[in-house]
Amino acid sequence: MLKKFLLIGVLLSLVWPVWPAEAAAVTVLSQAKTSEKVIALTFDDGWDNRTCQAVRQILADHGVLATIFPVGSWAAGNSSVLKDFLADGHELGNHSMTHPKLTMLSLAQQERELREAQAVLERIGGQQATNFMRPPYGAYDKNTLQAAARLGLQPITWSIDSWDWRDIPVEQVVRRTVDAAKPGGVILMHLAGRNTVKALPRIIKGLQDKGYTFVKLSQLFGQAGAPSHVSAGSPVQITYQQEPITLQPGAKLIGGVTYVPCREFLQHFGWRVVWNGTQQAALCQSGSSQLLIHARDENQAPGITGRLIGGKLYVPLRAIAGQLGLQISWDGQARTVNLR
Incomplete structure (x- = not known):
């Protein structure tokens, strides 16, 4: 167990490589x-x-x-x-x-x-x-x-x-x-x-x-069908390959950006998420792939910047989808974000 947390600590302190999928x-x-x-x-x-x-x-x-x-x-x-x-x-x-x-x-x-x-x-x-x-x-x-x-x-x-x-x-x-x-x-x-x-x-x-x-x-x-802005309070459904993704808690709209709960979203795709309270960051792993998500805006280490809402880490959907190599489309009439 000690070795496990030491490994996580080392990984959190690394300068992480740029992920080509982001761009x-x-x-x-x-x-x-x-x-x-x-x-x-x-x-x-x-x-x-x-x-x-x-x-x-x-x-x-x-x-x-x-x-x-x-x-x-x-x-x-x-x-x-x-x-x-x-x-x-x-x-x-x-x-x-x-x-x-x-x-x-x-x-x-x-x-x-x-x-x-x-x-x-x-x-x-x-x-x-x-x-x-x-x-x-x-x-x-x-x-x-x-x-x-x-x-x-x-x-x-x-x-x-x-x-x-x-x-x-x-x-x-x-x-x-x-x-x-x-x-x-x-x-x-x-x-x-x-x-x-x-x-x-x-x-x-x-x-x-x-x-x-x-x-x-x-x-x-x-x-035109591009993901952009949805009015505050409007429910947003997220689907993957036309199948609804149920997230509890659900997605939130903040400043025109759709945020999803980090742990629940990544676990849906088979990722493991370990939270480090001292670093205020989550280490996310799937096979040999690793991803660091920060909760603090001032943290300058590479990775994705999320935010804490009610003690839970949320992450911009566009950012996390890019890391997973997912494409996004927006259905304005159905108010649905489609991932594929």
Whole structure:
């Protein structure tokens, strides 16, 4: 028995290898697959409160909802601005904590950037903080996808760059955006872009004249069958190869991310889970495969970051499914997450 716990202690202290399945299980979204004329407006960064409020007013005047990707460090000091957006029905996405080019950072540094930003967004937005993550400059690598998988985040870029940040005529911003529109498109704009305030009303009108309806990302990719956001309190059924998985306690929605109880979920797939209270981590084993799940956000060791809820360890479903090599699809009508 003593040897058993010594072995577990040694394994918990190791620097764990990166699991290739983490990155492989994550798909970077840019456009929804749909024939419906729906399109999403997204706004990055923050920085200028005056232009933020101007953008918010334009959206309100036109009855349009959008997804906002604020930089975490700016969001932390300007929560009132974001709460105004949330009060209007908009939603938040992760755009990192300090807006670095993530590909210049290590895996641990990238994970810290995304984790800290998500914590800020969840404090500000609660259920309106989705699990969408847009890498600054649209730059990502294998480490970005691994970090996203560990945190249960869904990477997304865009299908249309409005160029609202460039020093070009407003007409060019409007024309390139409206002309490039396709069903399921994702438009990139900026809260403090050089041409955003002038171009936005004309972009909205131009797309509406073409028959487009504006939706948030959670609506766009829910319609297209991608796992994203479900409203708080809605029951979520999980199936594996079309057969329901019964978990007691069940899955929980936190900040737009589906969490499952670690032990119960892994045991369903034949894994053994050993909890280490001192390390606040679970060592999970199946044959020669091993997985470490942390309960503390500040723990920088490789592995998956979960959270304790009522004394029980929960883990993001997307992250744990990636470790098991499972693919995820979302049935919006049935509110079911399908694993295969």
